[in-house]
Amino acid sequence: MNPARSVDPYDSSFDDDLDLDFPSSVGAGATDPFDAPETPAAAEPLKFMPPAAASAPQPTRQVAVAAPPFNPVGDLVAQTGAAIAGVTVPRITIHIFGERADTLQAAERAGQDRRMARATTQIRVGGVQAAIETYRHEPTPALVVVECELPAQQLLAALDQLAENCDAGTKVVVIGATNDIMLYRELISRGVSEYLVAPIQPLQLISAIGGLFSDPARPFVGRSIAFVGARGGSGASTVAHNTAFALAERVGSNTVIVDYDLPFGTAGLDFNQDPLNGVADALGQPDRLDSILLDRLTARCTDRLSLFAAPATLDADWDLSPDAFEEVTQKIRATAPFVVLDLPHLWSKWMRRTLITSDEVVIVAAPDLASLRNAKNMIDLVRQARPNDAPPRLVLNQVGVPGRPEIPLKDFTSALGVHPSMIIPFDAKLFGAAANNGQMILEAGAKSKAAEAFLTLAQIVSQREIAALPAPASAKKSGSLLGKLFKKKG
Numbered sequence: 001m002n003p004a005r006s007v008d009p010y011d012s013s014f015d016d017d018l019d020l021d022f023p024s025s026v027g028a029g030a031t032d033p034f035d036a037p038e039t040p041a042a043a044e045p046l047k048f049m050p051p052a053a054a055s056a057p058q059p060t061r062q063v064a065v066a067a068p069p070f071n072p073v074g075d076l077v078a079q080t081g082a083a084i085a086g087v088t089v090p091r092i093t094i095h096i097f098g099e100r101a102d103t104l105q106a107a108e109r110a111g112q113d114r115r116m117a118r119a120t121t122q123i124r125v126g127g128v129q130a131a132i133e134t135y136r137h138e139p140t141p142a143l144v145v146v147e148c149e150l151p152a153q154q155l156l157a158a159l160d161q162l163a164e165n166c167d168a169g170t171k172v173v174v175i176g177a178t179n180d181i182m183l184y185r186e187l188i189s190r191g192v193s194e195y196l197v198a199p200i201q202p203l204q205l206i207s208a209i210g211g212l213f214s215d216p217a218r219p220f221v222g223r224s225i226a227f228v229g230a231r232g233g234s235g236a237s238t239v240a241h242n243t244a245f246a247l248a249e250r251v252g253s254n255t256v257i258v259d260y261d262l263p264f265g266t267a268g269l270d271f272n273q274d275p276l277n278g279v280a281d282a283l284g285q286p287d288r289l290d291s292i293l294l295d296r297l298t299a300r301c302t303d304r305l306s307l308f309a310a311p312a313t314l315d316a317d318w319d320l321s322p323d324a325f326e327e328v329t330q331k332i333r334a335t336a337p338f339v340v341l342d343l344p345h346l347w348s349k350w351m352r353r354t355l356i357t358s359d360e361v362v363i364v365a366a367p368d369l370a371s372l373r374n375a376k377n378m379i380d381l382v383r384q385a386r387p388n389d390a391p392p393r394l395v396l397n398q399v400g401v402p403g404r405p406e407i408p409l410k411d412f413t414s415a416l417g418v419h420p421s422m423i424i425p426f427d428a429k430l431f432g433a434a435a436n437n438g439q440m441i442l443e444a445g446a447k448s449k450a451a452e453a454f455l456t457l458a459q460i461v462s463q464r465e466i467a468a469l470p471a472p473a474s475a476k477k478s479g480s481l482l483g484k485l486f487k488k489k490g
Helices: 072-083 101-111 127-134 152-164 181-189 202-212 236-251 278-284 291-297 322-333 349-357 369-385 409-416 428-437 449-462 481-486
Strands: 093-098 120-125 143-148 171-176 194-197 223-229 255-259 305-308 338-342 360-365 393-399 420-425
Touching (some): 093 101, 093 127, 101 120, 101 202, 120 127, 127 143, 143 152, 152 181, 171 202, 194 202, 223 322, 223 349, 236 255, 236 305, 236 338, 236 393, 236 449, 255 322, 278 291, 278 305, 278 322, 322 338, 322 349, 349 369, 369 409, 393 409, 393 449, 409 420, 420 449
Parallel strands (some): 093 143, 143 171, 171 194, 223 338, 255 305, 255 338, 360 393
């Protein structure tokens, strides 16, 4: 039986047996070179809308990242994506005037991003001079992004001309070629909302725009990690639940599991919890969902792990709107750093939207033809809809079933164009015992290869290291699982 091994999904090299030796790595959030700028005392009167929070920049926090490491491209996407996980741009009109070809391309990709879906973005060629000519004849939108590669004094003169034609309330972001702190301070003193140095990346532009229109009083937003099976029976729910347990108990982060398989969800069974209608009740009244109601609908599995269980009943048709799923997910994300979404094997509008809007997508597949076809369709769809995000992660589950023909690993990954982040070996005895007893693999077989796989997968999706302290004891479980399943309701 093959041991659990992790593979860098962004590494171009890939050997036949995946026996890769990764060095340790540390990922840190990018820091602003102009952190906490000081505005000169004798500044000219503001000509543009002042920045929303120029006087109180938010510090970035460095987080240790577990192996395997990402390559430079993947690492940039992962770090920047994590930093703007909660960024959403409101329904505003944005005009972007670019000069460089790479700036125009980055702006176009940013405008297609899921975080900019509500905004209306217009991209025009010509830089600051084109903006000056445009706004002599038409009103300015909520946000204007202009690029200018002129020297500092000429740039300031051009912006003075632009300010004469800007409406009150318009925010201005400048893209320049000079990384100069004095220029930055002068621009801020004149009311420019943000200054970016070319070349820029799409996520960098999205982060800057989102920061200008964010509400400082907005509550915390955690990362959403969607788990979906390439086919029925691939074990996506088992992988989701065990990864969430590892996130909570070994990484040490508060985690919430949301079981969206309303008629057949197994989260309650896997954690030996009495069935609750948590998810169904929340979806039925998303507008009334507040912290008090959330707490009432949540089952506590451990001190750090909470569960929104599915009702697992066929009494209703569960024909709910995509907006209800999105609203419930957003409100649950305000309660914990990590929200694990256990998605059913079906296709609908809310499923498509959930996959596209989640911060992380994990596709669980078995090494067979049906999984290969469906996983490729999912990966292609998510990649096309999320051009600025890292591709979905692939987890190969149930590898090494005795007597079952399997597609060779090299052929499977070559057809998908995505290398597996994790390979979980088949262990019928361990997984069967854990399922029947309402336990997680880390409880039933802490030293097993499968347990090692879930620990590593938790590190990969969280980009954090295993906590040094031992995992606390799970919540006390009482009664027989089969007895709870079949007991008569009063």
